[in-house]
Amino acid sequence: MTEAQVILETRDLSRHFGGLKAVDGVNLQIYQGELHSIIGPNGAGKTTLFNLLSSTLKPTRGRVFFKGRDITHLPPYRMAHLGIGRSYQITNIFPSLTVFENVRVAVQALGKHNFNPLTPIEQFQEYREQALEALELTGLTHVAAVPALALSHGDKRKLELAILLAQNPELLLLDEPTSGLAGEDVPEFMQLIERIHRQGQKTTVLVEHNMNVVMSLSDRITVMHQGQILAVGTPQEISQNPEVQKAYLGEMYAGIEQAGPGGEMA
Numbered sequence: 001m002t003e004a005q006v007i008l009e010t011r012d013l014s015r016h017f018g019g020l021k022a023v024d025g026v027n028l029q030i031y032q033g034e035l036h037s038i039i040g041p042n043g044a045g046k047t048t049l050f051n052l053l054s055s056t057l058k059p060t061r062g063r064v065f066f067k068g069r070d071i072t073h074l075p076p077y078r079m080a081h082l083g084i085g086r087s088y089q090i091t092n093i094f095p096s097l098t099v100f101e102n103v104r105v106a107v108q109a110l111g112k113h114n115f116n117p118l119t120p121i122e123q124f125q126e127y128r129e130q131a132l133e134a135l136e137l138t139g140l141t142h143v144a145a146v147p148a149l150a151l152s153h154g155d156k157r158k159l160e161l162a163i164l165l166a167q168n169p170e171l172l173l174l175d176e177p178t179s180g181l182a183g184e185d186v187p188e189f190m191q192l193i194e195r196i197h198r199q200g201q202k203t204t205v206l207v208e209h210n211m212n213v214v215m216s217l218s219d220r221i222t223v224m225h226q227g228q229i230l231a232v233g234t235p236q237e238i239s240q241n242p243e244v245q246k247a248y249l250g251e252m253y254a255g256i257e258q259a260g261p262g263g264e265m266a
């Protein structure tokens with residue numbers, strides 16, 4: 001990736017909570033089209049960084065740029081309109097609405113005509129089609145008419161993804177999308193994320209603890225440690241980076257089978 005275009009960039013991004021430097025002087029560059037994972041132990045600052053990127057938290061210091069535009073102080077609701085999609089928590093699903101309705105509401109909320117009573121009928125047809133497409137992509141078509149509350153945990157996770165996709169974001173921010181999934185469901189779910197990423201020519205930033213997943217899917221990886229960036233590189237570079245190995249081998253590579261040099265020490 002020599003001439004890669006930067007879609008998202010942070011400069012000196014910092015968020016302190018009292019004396020705690022949760023994110024501290026982070027300079028991150030995300031390239032257009034890449035699948036970029038952010039890893040680091042519990043408390044490293046990954047979620048805080050995501051909150052800053054999606055503007056749900058304001059930085060103590062520093063800036064965020066999306067496609068060259070300073071978005072640091074934009075309100076969070078503007079993010080979806082700009083093309084930045086952050087995964088919703090399960091609690092944001094409307095339990096009594098059907099799977100289809102949940103997705104359609106998300107599409108409509110972002111639509112130009114919103115809830116204007118004079119909205120032309122064709123517009124609703126378009127919302128419907130976008131929603132059906134998102135269900136198809138996430139493999140939820142067969143449960144479209146089911147109330148969201150009746151879904152299995154894995155399907156709820158897919159529904160979150162469908163809601164996100166229905167808004168057709170250019171940049172996906174996914175914070176531990178597999179958390180809570182049964183171990184045997186993780187590979188299928190990650191394949192889905194990869195498919196969405198590649199087919200949709202999207203840029204994806206992923207926080208994920210499963211090292212096998214991270215190593216096999218990522219174009220590049222950023223390692224965070226105590227609020228700062230410890231290393232950035234390809235999976236191979238990261239797994240062979242002596243500093244990363246020194247800081248994390250015991251903790252982060254536990255369970256990884258192809259960790260590379262030293263991985264077996266975990």
Ligand SMILES: Nc1ncnc2c1ncn2[C@@H]1O[C@H](COP(=O)(O)OP(=O)(O)OP(=O)(O)O)[C@@H](O)[C@H]1O
Pocket residue numbers: 017020022040041042043044045046047048049
């Ligand atoms: N609102 C807050 N107020 C005070 N401290 C906070 C707040 N949010 C996060 N922190 C602290 O900031 C640090 C970074 O937390 P963060 O949630 O970003 O870590 P993380 O890398 O996402 O961890 P995990 O892997 O467990 O999800 C932690 O020490 C956490 O306790």
Ligand SMILES: [Mg+2]
Pocket residue numbers: 046047048
């Ligand atoms: Mg977190």
